[in-house]
Amino acid sequence: MKLKVDIRRRAGTFYLDVAFSVEKTLTAIFGPSGSGKTTILNCITGVIRPCDGEISIDGNPLYSSRDRINLPPENRHIGYVFQEGLLFPHLTVEKNIFYGFRQEDEARCHIAPQAVIDVLEIKSLLGKKPGRLSGGEQQRVAIARALLSHPQLLIFDEPVSALDWALKSRFLRYLKRIKEEFRVPILYVTHALSEIMNLADEVIVVKDGRVLATGGVSSLFHYPHIFPIIESEGLENVLTLKVLLHNKERGVTELELGNQRLLVPLSGAEIGSSVSVIVRAQDVIVSHEKPRGLSARNILEGVVGDVSIAGSKAVLSVDLGGRMIVEITPEALRELGINVGEKYFFIIKANSIRVC
Amino acid sequence: MQTQARRLVIFVLFLIVPFRPTAYGGDDEILVFVAASLTDAMNEIKERFEERAGGRVFFSFGSSGTLCRQIQKGAPADVFVSASPIQIDALELDGLVLLDTRKDLLTNNLVVIVPSGSGLRVAQAEDLAQKEVVKIAIGEPDAVPAGAYAKEALENLGLWDSLHPKIVPALDVRAVLAYVERQAADAGIVYGTDATISDKVEVVYEFPEDSHTAIVYPAVVLKGSKAAALAREFVDFLSSAEAGRVFEAYGFKTTGGH
Amino acid sequence: MLSPEEISAIYISMKVAVCSTLLILPPAIFISWVLAKSSIRGKSFIETLVNMPLALAPVVSGFFLLILISRTGVVGRILYEDLGIELTFTWYAAVLASAVIAFPLLVRVARVAMEEVDPKLENAARTLGASPWRVFYTVTLPLSIRGVIAGSILAFTRSLGEFGATIMLAGNIPGKTQTIPLAVFNCVQTGHEDEGLRLVFIATILAFSALFAAQSISSRTTH
Numbered sequence: 001m002k003l004k005v006d007i008r009r010r011a012g013t014f015y016l017d018v019a020f021s022v023e024k025t026l027t028a029i030f031g032p033s034g035s036g037k038t039t040i041l042n043c044i045t046g047v048i049r050p051c052d053g054e055i056s057i058d059g060n061p062l063y064s065s066r067d068r069i070n071l072p073p074e075n076r077h078i079g080y081v082f083q084e085g086l087l088f089p090h091l092t093v094e095k096n097i098f099y100g101f102r103q104e105d106e107a108r109c110h111i112a113p114q115a116v117i118d119v120l121e122i123k124s125l126l127g128k129k130p131g132r133l134s135g136g137e138q139q140r141v142a143i144a145r146a147l148l149s150h151p152q153l154l155i156f157d158e159p160v161s162a163l164d165w166a167l168k169s170r171f172l173r174y175l176k177r178i179k180e181e182f183r184v185p186i187l188y189v190t191h192a193l194s195e196i197m198n199l200a201d202e203v204i205v206v207k208d209g210r211v212l213a214t215g216g217v218s219s220l221f222h223y224p225h226i227f228p229i230i231e232s233e234g235l236e237n238v239l240t241l242k243v244l245l246h247n248k249e250r251g252v253t254e255l256e257l258g259n260q261r262l263l264v265p266l267s268g269a270e271i272g273s274s275v276s277v278i279v280r281a282q283d284v285i286v287s288h289e290k291p292r293g294l295s296a297r298n299i300l301e302g303v304v305g306d307v308s309i310a311g312s313k314a315v316l317s318v319d320l321g322g323r324m325i326v327e328i329t330p331e332a333l334r335e336l337g338i339n340v341g342e343k344y345f346f347i348i349k350a351n352s353i354r355v356c
Numbered sequence: 357m358q359t360q361a362r363r364l365v366i367f368v369l370f371l372i373v374p375f376r377p378t379a380y381g382g383d384d385e386i387l388v389f390v391a392a393s394l395t396d397a398m399n400e401i402k403e404r405f406e407e408r409a410g411g412r413v414f415f416s417f418g419s420s421g422t423l424c425r426q427i428q429k430g431a432p433a434d435v436f437v438s439a440s441p442i443q444i445d446a447l448e449l450d451g452l453v454l455l456d457t458r459k460d461l462l463t464n465n466l467v468v469i470v471p472s473g474s475g476l477r478v479a480q481a482e483d484l485a486q487k488e489v490v491k492i493a494i495g496e497p498d499a500v501p502a503g504a505y506a507k508e509a510l511e512n513l514g515l516w517d518s519l520h521p522k523i524v525p526a527l528d529v530r531a532v533l534a535y536v537e538r539q540a541a542d543a544g545i546v547y548g549t550d551a552t553i554s555d556k557v558e559v560v561y562e563f564p565e566d567s568h569t570a571i572v573y574p575a576v577v578l579k580g581s582k583a584a585a586l587a588r589e590f591v592d593f594l595s596s597a598e599a600g601r602v603f604e605a606y607g608f609k610t611t612g613g614h
Numbered sequence: 615m616l617s618p619e620e621i622s623a624i625y626i627s628m629k630v631a632v633c634s635t636l637l638i639l640p641p642a643i644f645i646s647w648v649l650a651k652s653s654i655r656g657k658s659f660i661e662t663l664v665n666m667p668l669a670l671a672p673v674v675s676g677f678f679l680l681i682l683i684s685r686t687g688v689v690g691r692i693l694y695e696d697l698g699i700e701l702t703f704t705w706y707a708a709v710l711a712s713a714v715i716a717f718p719l720l721v722r723v724a725r726v727a728m729e730e731v732d733p734k735l736e737n738a739a740r741t742l743g744a745s746p747w748r749v750f751y752t753v754t755l756p757l758s759i760r761g762v763i764a765g766s767i768l769a770f771t772r773s774l775g776e777f778g779a780t781i782m783l784a785g786n787i788p789g790k791t792q793t794i795p796l797a798v799f800n801c802v803q804t805g806h807e808d809e810g811l812r813l814v815f816i817a818t819i820l821a822f823s824a825l826f827a828a829q830s831i832s833s834r835t836t837h
Binding site for chain 2: 686703785786788789791800
């Protein structure tokens with residue numbers, strides 16, 4: 001599926017002028033609050049109307065100012081998961097999720113209701129009303145509802161900004177499963193890069209109603225004007241890893257990180273299940289050689305994929321079996337002579353890793 | 357909830373009487389507009405009429421002024437019995453009546469009432485000027501027949517100008533009675549028959565007959581009537597001796613026909 | 615215990631109140647939706663028109679209706695001459711009088727209830743493929759139903775007490791159009807006050823029962 005967006009819209013003093021296309025499986029639209037992300041989404045879904053431009057999917061126009069086309073939202077087949085969930089309070093979960101479901105679409109779209117219910121683990125919730133669900137449960141139901149309307153594109157509008165980290169990482173695990181199981185293109189809007197760093201195939205950066213950059217996650221760090229946006233967030237890595245074993249004497253749990261093992265404080269997670277880990281970019285130490293006699297439990301090998309410098313930060317994009325962003329000083333970068341494509345060692349204290 | 361609502365609607369619809377396209381179907385039913393003050397007498401007369409003549413009579417009660425207005429706007433009345441000739445004259449001018457059916461049925465007298473036991477004495481009309489009488493209630497002269505007659509009588513007796521500041525106009529006769537009952541007015545002027553409605557007022561004076569034009573209750577058949585035959589029969593019955601006895605029992609005086 | 619006239623007045627009052635409420639429900643819901651959710655021009659004009667009966671004394675509204683639908687009236691003439699239908703001084707006229715008077719009350723309450731339904735919920739429904747009509751009866755209406763019911767109760771009780779427009783348009787005809795308020799008026803006019811009080815008492819009980827019944831319906835639809 002290819003979504004092409006090329007629109008302009010004025011609202012008071014805010015002027016939106018963006019052009020981009022979405023082709024990858026999971027594309028993120030990233031930008032600070034007030035940058036126009038929600039406006040873009042509302043134009044794509046048809047809830048509001050641009051002043052001029054064009055929006056099309058696979059060549060079929062949804063909106064065209066030149067040809068005077070403006071499909072109403074109900075004809076666009078774009079699923080939308082809102083920040084607030086927005087479940088229908090007077091209907092049960094089951095009625096909610098089947099609201100947009102039509103039997104004939106299932107053949108076209110290969111999203112089976114049972115699969116959706118299983119992947120999102122909402123079977124036990126079906127008879128309840130939304131008022132009795134927790135925030136995380138409501139989000140899952142909202143996703144199921146959007147999926148079962150057999151959309152050609154699924155849009156997530158800051159779905160987890162109101163949730164705490166435990167729920168956030170749980171949600172991202174579900175997102176990963178959806179991406180893998182249902183093969184619906186996803187457009188994910190957020191102001192926190194860490195949410196989609198390991199999931200997004202492409203990122204579109206938006207600020208003040210303009211597109212600043214598009215590209216893979218690591219390539220973003222080449223754009224110096226990206227830094228102010230990211231800096232305010234504090235760079236965090238979020239990885240979804242499988243639990244391999246627990247070692248009670250050593251007080252650690254081993255997680256699978258590619259071919260390596262990541263050691264984290266002992267957790268109660270089931271063996272074989274997936275957990276989310278958070279590692280702050282600044283908590284990672286880089287070394288040329290494999291160090292010895294260190295108190296840190298994790299000494300990992302990885303290849304540097306990208307290097308960028310902006311002001312007082314040097315940011316490395318590293319492949320350790322999972323992608324990580326590492327932050328060091330520009331001076332350290334020069335001293336160590338770090339180059340792209342070369343292998344280095346990365347040290348992380350087990351205790352500085354958050355597991356949820 | 358949806359099926360419940362549907363059931364309720366169907367249930368209610370079944371309660372509705374089948375639709376009748378014309379208001380007063382056929383020539384065996386008449387709609388008679390009646391001045392409210394004649395309600396009780398007319399109800400008794402209706403029973404007797406229906407017994408002997410067959411056919412059905414429906415009354416619509418109201419003030420003569422309102423009933424007249426409704427007829428002028430096309431109300432489907434067959435007969436009009438008014439508390440004063442003024443309204444029937446107006447309808448005559450509009451060409452809405454069958455002239456040869458007009459009959460003066462009743463007369464009435466004009467009296468002064470005071471709250472029961474108030475001790476006020478009115479031996480002659482001029483006594484209304486006494487300082488114990490602060491307010492005098494009468495029906496609004498433009499709208500209420502009794503009020504028009506009251507004003508006429510006072511004018512003819514040369515008292516209107518001096519008493520005018522004391523006059524309190526009321527919406528209808530019942531209001532005049534209420535004012536006097538509750539001593540919101542110290543005296544009131546109504547028809548003799550109106551005074552019998554309330555037992556909290558008493559009649560202290562009767563205006564002489566020559567102080568006002570004769571109070572007459574006319575009845576007439578209206579031109580648009582769909583059941584003119586039955587309507588004429590009814591008006592004839594109203595001026596019969598039998599009906600006259602019923603009216604007299606309720607305190608009215610008959611004219612002896614016209 | 616109750617005289618035939620009293621029973622007649624009660625029956626007519628109930629019949630008229632129920633019918634007039636049912637009659638105005640569909641158009642009132644529609645107008646409320648237009649005023650609450652649509653973006654057409656001329657909304658304030660519609661609103662003013664709807665509210666006219668509130669600003670006029672009921673007798674005046676009734677008088678205008680009489681001018682309109684009597685034999686000689688603009689609408690009445692067509693009904694009478696072409697269809698042989700005469701509405702004035704029938705219980706249908708009483709229904710019409712109550713309907714016109716109660717209409718703005720129902721619209722006010724229903725409209726506010728619809729405005730309170732989060733537009734984002736309605737947008738969500740549209741992204742799920744629902745046409746505006748489907749959004750209305752699956753989302754907007756169910757979520758505002760309490761307001762609609764409350765407005766209907768208001769309309770119903772207003773109709774039970776309707777006098778001025780009724781007496782103008784339908785007349786005061788015992789057995790046909792004499793509702794409880796008209797009967798009470800008659801009793802007072804002719805000095806039969808005890809009967810009048812009895813009817814007032816019954817009318818109060820009726821209004822209370824209506825309120826109570828509607829309360830239990832609306833509480834059952836809570837979510």
